Amino acid sequence: MYPVNLISLSTNAVLLALEAQTVMALRLMAMAGLIPQKAGENTRMVSEKLPALNKANAAASKAIMAGKSPDQVISAAMAPLSRKVRANRKRLMK
DSSP: OOHHHHHHHHHHHHHHHHHHHHHHHHHHHHHTTSSOOOTTHHHHHHHTHHHHHHHHHHHHHHHHHTTOOHHHHHHHHHHHHHHHHHHHHHHHTO
C-alpha cells in the first residue's frame, strides 16, 4: 500500500463520518420539530440501513475475491455507504 492510498482512504473516511454526523444532526432537529420533516422520514431512516450495509458487504466481498489490497477493499465497502449518506444529506438539506 502506498502512502497516497492511505491518505485518500483516510480522507474518504473522514468525509463519510462528517456527512453521517450532518445527517444525524438534521434528523434529530427534524424529530425535535426545529426543521420541517417529510412524512415517513423516521421509517426511511431505519429501513435504509440494512440494504446499504448489504451493498457495502457485497462490494467488499467482491473486492476480496478479486484479490484487491486492503485499502481497496475498504474503499469498495465505503463507496455504497458514502453514496447513501451523501444522498440523505442532500435530500434533508432541501
